[in-house]
Structure formats: C-alpha cells, structure tokens
Amino acid sequence: MKDESTNQKKSRITDIIKILKEEYPNSSCSLKYxxxxxxxxxxxxxxQCTDERVNKVTSVLFEKYSNAESFRKLSNEQIEKExxxxxxxxxxxxxxKNISEEICEKYDGIVPKTLESLVKLRGVGRKTANVVLGNAFNIPGLVVDTHVIRIANLLKFVITKNAVVIERELSKIIEKKEWTNFGHLCIDHGRAxxxxxKPNCVKCGISNYCPSKI
DNA sequence: CTCCCGATAT
DNA sequence: ATATCAGGAG
Structure with missing residues (x-):
C-alpha cells in the first residue's frame, strides 16, 4: 500500500463505493426538510449534534416558521430558545438569523444554488453548502464531515484532517455523480x-480495502 | 489553534 | 469523567 497511484486509488474507492452501496442501499439524507x-x-x-436531535427540534420549529421571511422576523433570543x-x-x-436576512435581501428569499454563493453566507461553510447542493438541488456536492474525515484517513486516501484538502483529493478519485451519495454512505457506515x-472491523464489509484494519 | 455548547453513550 | 455528535469563525 505504499505510494498508491491516483489510478490505484480510483480503483480502490470504486470497489469500496460498490460494496457500501450494497450494504446501505437506501443511504440518503437523514435530516428532515x-x-x-x-x-x-x-x-x-x-x-456537533446528532441528526436525530436536530429532527426533533426542526419538527417543532418548521411548523411555526417555514421560510426565510418568517425566520427573519424572529429575534436571536427567540431562535436560541427554540x-x-x-x-x-x-x-x-x-x-x-443572518442567513434569513441575507437570503431575503440579496436573493429574494430563494436559497442560491452555487457553492460560491452559499459559502458567502455567514455561518455556512463548505460542508453545509455541499449538503444543500447535493440534497436539495441535485447538484453533486462532496460533503466532508466528521465521518468522511475519519474514514478517508483510515482508508489512507488522505493523511490530513484538513477538510478542504480532503475534498480536493477525494474529488480527484470519485466520479462526480457519486459525490453526494459518497457522503451518505460514509455517514451510514460511520454510524453503524x-x-x-470503536471501529467494528470484524463487521466491516470494506475491511479488505482498509490499511487500518485491526 | 481555540472557542462555541447541550445531549448521549461508554 | 470523557469522547463524540452530518461545523464554522476568528
């Protein structure tokens, strides 16, 4: 596994994605919206919060306030409480509060559909932007979250915690059409x-492709 | 790098 | 007690 070439990485990650797809055929966004x-x-x-808890909060929140206009009217304290x-x-x-104002004022209440525009919103980084692009707009978005960071390092596709570097390196070896689903697969695999x-290598379907296998 | 921060599993 | 949970800004 020394000096793995880009083509070798492409081949290995293609196999890994194929296996993960078989193990998590219904892999998708677990946030409700x-x-x-x-x-x-x-x-x-x-x-830094489980999707389960987010869904509990948003199920109540979105019932009261559903769009940027309604959120814009709230005070920070009101949102904090919710x-x-x-x-x-x-x-x-x-x-x-800030994105609600910005989206209303600059984008007429409509969430912009490009990575560059999304990232300019205060509080929105590349991870959040890619989640929105991939799931709400069906535009390939390579999400690098805590699970992708961990798994990409264990698989030795990268040796860094820097999300921007990881996104760049993974984008070279994963087909664009697989970007969004790759994030979902890593999250499902990372959770289960x-x-x-404590990685459960005994139950891991891709351990044969993993240099970190215990 | 540090700070922001509650809920939960171990 | 401590690590971890679909991070982002300074």
Missing part, C-alpha cells in the same frame, strides 16, 4: 460500523 431553506437551517443545526438543545445555540441562532470510538 421540505425546502432548500429548511435543509440549510437543519444542516447548520447539525454541527434550538437550545442542539448546542452551540448562540452561534447557530446568529447564523440562522466504522464508529469513531
């Missing part, structure tokens, strides 16, 4: 088998 804006808010809330249990609630409330605290 009914519009690009709702997915944007849910993804901001998902930072999202408190997701953690980082001050920063998240500030971000939600390649768990952060």
């Amino acid at each position: 009914e519009s690009p804006f709702q997915l944007l808010v849910a993804t901001i809330l998902s930072a 999202i408190f249990s997701t953690g980082f609630y001050r920063n998240k409330a500030k971000s939600i 088998v390649c768990i952060a605290r």
Whole structure:
C-alpha cells in the first residue's frame, strides 16, 4: 500500500463505493426538510449534534416558521430558545438569523444554488453548502464531515484532517455523480460500523480495502 | 489553534 | 469523567 497511484486509488474507492452501496442501499439524507431553506437551517443545526436531535427540534420549529421571511422576523433570543438543545445555540441562532436576512435581501428569499454563493453566507461553510447542493438541488456536492474525515484517513486516501484538502483529493478519485451519495454512505457506515470510538472491523464489509484494519 | 455548547453513550 | 455528535469563525 505504499505510494498508491491516483489510478490505484480510483480503483480502490470504486470497489469500496460498490460494496457500501450494497450494504446501505437506501443511504440518503437523514435530516428532515421540505425546502432548500429548511435543509440549510437543519444542516447548520447539525454541527456537533446528532441528526436525530436536530429532527426533533426542526419538527417543532418548521411548523411555526417555514421560510426565510418568517425566520427573519424572529429575534436571536427567540431562535436560541427554540434550538437550545442542539448546542452551540448562540452561534447557530446568529447564523440562522443572518442567513434569513441575507437570503431575503440579496436573493429574494430563494436559497442560491452555487457553492460560491452559499459559502458567502455567514455561518455556512463548505460542508453545509455541499449538503444543500447535493440534497436539495441535485447538484453533486462532496460533503466532508466528521465521518468522511475519519474514514478517508483510515482508508489512507488522505493523511490530513484538513477538510478542504480532503475534498480536493477525494474529488480527484470519485466520479462526480457519486459525490453526494459518497457522503451518505460514509455517514451510514460511520454510524453503524466504522464508529469513531470503536471501529467494528470484524463487521466491516470494506475491511479488505482498509490499511487500518485491526 | 481555540472557542462555541447541550445531549448521549461508554 | 470523557469522547463524540452530518461545523464554522476568528
């Protein structure tokens, strides 16, 4: 596994994706939303928080406030109270308030559909932008979250925690049409088998492709 | 790099 | 007690 070439990486990750697809055939976004804006808010809330908890919060939240216009009218304190249990609630409330204003003023209430525009929104980084592009707009988005960072390193496709570098390196070896699903597969696999605290290599279907196999 | 931060599993 | 959860800004 020394000095693996780009073509060798392409071949290995293609095999890995094929296996993961068989293991997680229904892999998809686990956040609940009914519009690009709702997915944007849910993804901001998902930072360092389980999707399960985010869904509990948003199921109540989106019932009361469904779009950028309605969120814009809320105070930071009102938003904080609603999202408190997701953690980082001050920063998240500030971000939600801000993107609601920006989207109303600059984009007429419509969430922009490019990575560059999304990332310019305060509180929206590449990870969140790629989630929205891939899931709400069906535009390939390579999400590099905590699971992708961990799994890409264990598989030795990269040796860095830098998300921008990982996104760049993975984009070279994964077909564009697979970008969005790759994120979902890593999240499913990361939650069920390649768990952060204790990877379950015995039950791992791609352990034969993993240099870190215990 | 640090800070933001509650909920949960171990 | 501690690590971890679909991160982002300074």
